[in-house]
Amino acid sequence: MSEITLKEMSRKPDALICGGRLCAGCDETIVVRQVMKATRGPTIVTSATGCLEVSTSIFPYTSWEVPWMHCAFENVAALASGIEATIKAMHKKKEGPLAKYPTVDVISFAGDGGTYDIGLQALSGAIERGHDFTYVLIDNEAYMNTGIQRSGGTPFGASTTTSPAGKVILGKTETKKPIDEIIIAHGTPYVATINTAWPLDVMKKARKAIEVDGPTFLHSLAPCSRGWRFPPEKTVEIGRLATQTCVFPLFECRQEKGKPVYELSAPSLAIAKRPENKKPIEAYLEQQGRYRHFFRPARKEALLKELQESIDTRWQILCEKAGV
Amino acid sequence: MVAKQKIVGLNGDEASAYATKQVDPDVVAAYPITPQTIIVERFSEYVADGLVGSEFVAVESEHSALSACVGASAAGARAFTATAANGLALMWEILYIAAGLRQPIVMAVANRCLGGPINIHNDHSDAMGARDSGWIQLFCENSQEVYDASVEAWRIAEHADIQMPVMVNFDGFTISHTMENVYILEDADVKKFVGKRIYMKTEGPKGEVEFKLDPDTPISIGPLDLQDFYFEHKVQQMEAMKGSLKAIKAVDKEFEKITGRKLEYVYPYKMDDAEVAVVGLGSAMGTVREVVDELRAEGVKAGMVKMRLFRPFPVEDLKNAIGNVPVLGVMEKAYSIGGPGAPLYEEVKTVLYDLPKRPFVADYINGLGGKDTSPEMIRDVFKSLQRIKERGAVLEPVSYVGVRE
Structure with missing residues (x-):
């Protein structure tokens, strides 16, 4: 892999420039800018319908400095399949407008709704067919663009407008789909979780994902000030807490001889080595209005315990997979 | 060449x-x-x-x-x-x-x-x-x-x-x-x-581009x-x-x-002096042509118009092809449940509405779900068109061809 340094990256022009209309404190622009810093050459970007798409492309303006396309909500992976097939065909035929570029990388950005729910079929199909593209899941854990409706990516207990915390039901009663495991189970050559609190880690993983042949998947947790109910200046802090509490551990998974090989990334590996540094989930939950009902009017001890245990179990399973 | x-x-x-x-x-x-x-x-x-x-x-x-x-x-x-x-x-x-x-x-x-x-x-x-x-x-x-x-x-x-x-x-x-x-x-x-x-x-951010x-x-x-x-x-x-x-x-x-094959948007067949005619799309029009020939041999002034182009709708070509025929049947393998007729019928009527002299038009929905549209059924359609001509009125604007009672 070619070396990535902060110095080099800071000199590289942004692919997503100013003028976008995302909310103050939105993590999406941060993810996109960090991932796009890691591109290695000519790149085509596709976006699923969502916050990122509607905020960066209001006609006749665009914030994109690279060729960018949006088609619909559920088909960003299929759209990318067609673009990638075109690159292959033009290289094979040695004619057509993309034939002149030695490489053209394709990157798709989609939210949790466009990935866990409505877009899962197209994504699964594109991975099974082995298209050479990088899929970036920007997971803000609900349909934020349309007003905070629950998705398959919304975690247990979170209050959304379609899983509200009421007098009887306390937020979402179901758990978050294990999307990384679903993608890894496809035999995807490279899967990694990313967190903008660790920019160099994001860029290194993004470059790796772009360079690996075949489909690759980057899962970013994108704290959402509006939907998670926290002040906009706390985005990165809350993202960092998600990893420090092991709610969102950072790891990579590559395939070796048909076997998935997991590796914890530095911030999570440090916790695995010194478990006393693992923060309790309350540190993460109490900062967010979507979990308010866990603490008020009364502290829900049983619920907090249940959630902590499930996070611990998942973390333990991951550590076992990573051999630590 | x-x-x-x-x-x-x-x-x-x-x-x-x-x-x-x-x-x-x-x-x-x-x-x-x-x-x-x-x-x-x-x-x-x-x-x-x-x-x-x-x-x-x-x-x-x-x-x-x-x-x-x-x-x-x-x-x-x-x-x-x-x-x-x-x-x-x-x-x-x-x-x-x-x-x-x-x-x-x-x-x-x-x-x-x-x-x-x-x-x-x-x-x-x-x-x-x-x-x-x-x-x-x-x-x-x-x-x-x-x-x-x-x-x-x-x-x-x-x-x-x-x-x-x-x-x-x-x-x-x-x-x-x-x-x-x-x-x-x-x-x-x-x-x-x-x-x-x-x-x-197109106009890109940095000037005209493809x-x-x-x-x-x-x-x-x-x-x-x-x-x-x-x-x-x-x-x-x-x-x-x-x-x-x-x-x-x-x-x-x-x-x-x-x-060497001349392509048209619509193909009129024996329409010059036709008194009853059918307009439609697709393979059934081949059978209609056979029936038109049979009817002509029997002395019925039958004609037909096959449409090759449906979108864009070839308004002028269709008007010209239909000409002055007094009674027109639309044969179509489609429907619009709850609509005033099936799609082609509605569009053909829209095209004809502004004409100073417009034909009687009736819709014959046929062949849904692959039901065969036989020459006999097409003869029935022409018979129905002839009745409209004799009566000077369309009694049944939309009917179903070859359906069991």
């Missing part, structure tokens, strides 16, 4: 696949299952045998098939897909997007009815569901027309004044699975005729288009579709030069 051609036996699906092989599009993305068509199987064989340079993307649904074509086309490729019935219905969302983003994709549709109840046989309910989406729609009567349309469609779609997707419709089973003699061109002549894809020009995804000239395709511009863009599409009536004629003429 007419190019060298040879006759081969092909069914409609094979005619479509063979023409597409000769065109050699960059990307073919298809899901040939709901229901299955042979087109994609044949094409996969061409790919497997190295006869084409196309990338074949065996997607997991029709929705993804058309989505992949949209991506491919936007990246500058020639993109082809094929489908039918429920598969076309599953594409519905992307039909509008492909057309709205002005992607000159070509799609073959072996017309079959929509479930439910499930049924895999021919009618036009699938294509009629797409009539407002912004696709050019050609209807074929036989395998020869399928071959011709499958070659010509690329030139129509990519014409500088058009830049719109084209749907080549032909009747499921009746054409798709029936072997006929077809005149085919040589590969080199097809290649020469379709040439290289041309791109629409409308495609290209790292050297980055543009954003498919942006959020709100109250400010959406209507204008839709009007551009509608106007371009209207304007294509002129451009398609020019392509037809070029096609005639190499094949």
Whole structure:
């Protein structure tokens, strides 16, 4: 892999420039800018319908400095399949407008709704067919663009407008789909979780994902000030807490001889080595209005315990997979 | 000069696949299952045998098939897909997007009815569901027309004044699975005729560029288009579709030069002195022509008009073809449940309404779900038209042909 340094990256022009209309404190622009810093050459970007798409492309303006396309909500992976097939065909035929570029990388950005729910079929199909593209899941854990409706990516207990915390039901009663495991189970050559609190880690993983042949998947947790109910200046802090509490551990998974090989990334590996540094989930939950009902009017001890245990179990399973 | 051609036996699906092989599009993305068509199987064989340079993307649904074509086309490729019935219905969302983003994709549709109840046989309910989406729609009567349309469609779609997707419709089973003699061109002549894809020009952030995804000239395709511009863009599409009536004629003429086959938007048959006539689309029109001949032999002044072009609707050509016939029957394999009639009937009547002297018009819905439209049934339609002529009134504006009581 070619070396990535902060110095080099800071000199590289942004692919997503100013003028976008995302909310103050939105993590999406941060993810996109960090991932796009890691591109290695000519790149085509596709976006699923969502916050990122509607905020960066209001006609006749665009914030994109690279060729960018949006088609619909559920088909960003299929759209990318067609673009990638075109690159292959033009290289094979040695004619057509993309034939002149030695490489053209394709990157798709989609939210949790466009990935866990409505877009899962197209994504699964594109991975099974082995298209050479990088899929970036920007997971803000609900349909934020349309007003905070629950998705398959919304975690247990979170209050959304379609899983509200009421007098009887306390937020979402179901758990978050294990999307990384679903993608890894496809035999995807490279899967990694990313967190903008660790920019160099994001860029290194993004470059790796772009360079690996075949489909690759980057899962970013994108704290959402509006939907998670926290002040906009706390985005990165809350993202960092998600990893420090092991709610969102950072790891990579590559395939070796048909076997998935997991590796914890530095911030999570440090916790695995010194478990006393693992923060309790309350540190993460109490900062967010979507979990308010866990603490008020009364502290829900049983619920907090249940959630902590499930996070611990998942973390333990991951550590076992990573051999630590 | 007419190019060298040879006759081969092909069914409609094979005619479509063979023409597409000769065109050699960059990307073919298809899901040939709901229901299955042979087109994609044949094409996969061409790919497997190295006869084409196309990338074949065996997607997991029709929705993804058309989505992949949209991506491919936007990246500058020639993109082809094929489908039918429920598969076309599953594409519905992307039909509008492909057309709205002005992607000159070509799609073959072996017309079959929509479930439910499930049924895999021919009618036009699938294509009629797409009539407002912004696709050019050609209807074929036989395998020869399928071959011709499958070659010509690329030139129509990519014409500088058009830049719109084209749907080549032909009747499921009746054409798709029936072997006929077809005149085919040589590969080199097809290649020469379709040439290289041309791109629409657009105003990019840094000046005029070609409308495609290209790292050297980055543009954003498919942006959020709100109250400010959406209507204008839709009007551009509608106007371009209207304007294509002129451009398609020019392509037809070029096609005639190499094949010797004259292509029209509508084909009037024995209409000059006709007193009762039928208008319609697709394979059934071949049977209608036979019946017209029989009736003429019996002294009935019967005629017919076959439509090859349905979108854009060839208003003037149709008016001219219908002429002064006093009674007109619309025969169609489609319906609009709760509507005043089926789609073609409604549109034909709209076209005729402003004429100073307009014929009586009645709608004859036939052949739904693959029910055979026999010569006897068509004779019944003409009998019904003659009764309208005698009475001077349409008593039953919409009726169903050959349905059990």
